[in-house]
Amino acid sequence: MEDVKPTKVIDARGSYCPGPLMELIKAYKQGKVGDVISVYSSDEGTRKDAPAWIQKSGNELVGVYTRDGYYEIVMKKVK
Template sequence: MAEEIKPDKVVDARGSFCPGPLMEMIKAYKQAKIGDVISVYSTDSGTKKDATAWINKSGNQLIGVFDRNGYYEIEMKKVK
């Protein structure tokens, strides 16, 4: 995993339940430009798996999953 990068867009989905954070991430992805870095904050445990699987399957780049205090941050780069 690469170093964390300052994101172009932050999706704060803390407190939102499955499938909320994933859907918000996809929405942000669709609005983003190629090369943009998107960060998703989530407290939902399923999202960690769902979102990372989506990033890999869609051919984008997973920068990392970072544990924060009480939530986690998934960082991705839009490459296609």
């Protein structure tokens, strides 16, 4: 993770799903191939939903990290 610098960071802590995933999909649609998008979420559902969406959409799940009171989910836009 330390080697991958996010192009965009979305701080969605404090909001319930679908807020964080909505933000992630929005960033994905507005982004370009090669962008690395990081979303911070304190929502347990997003920890599962976001990786599932990243994988189903054919993009790269860089990682899911447990931070201090929140999760960080990182994806790379490959299509």
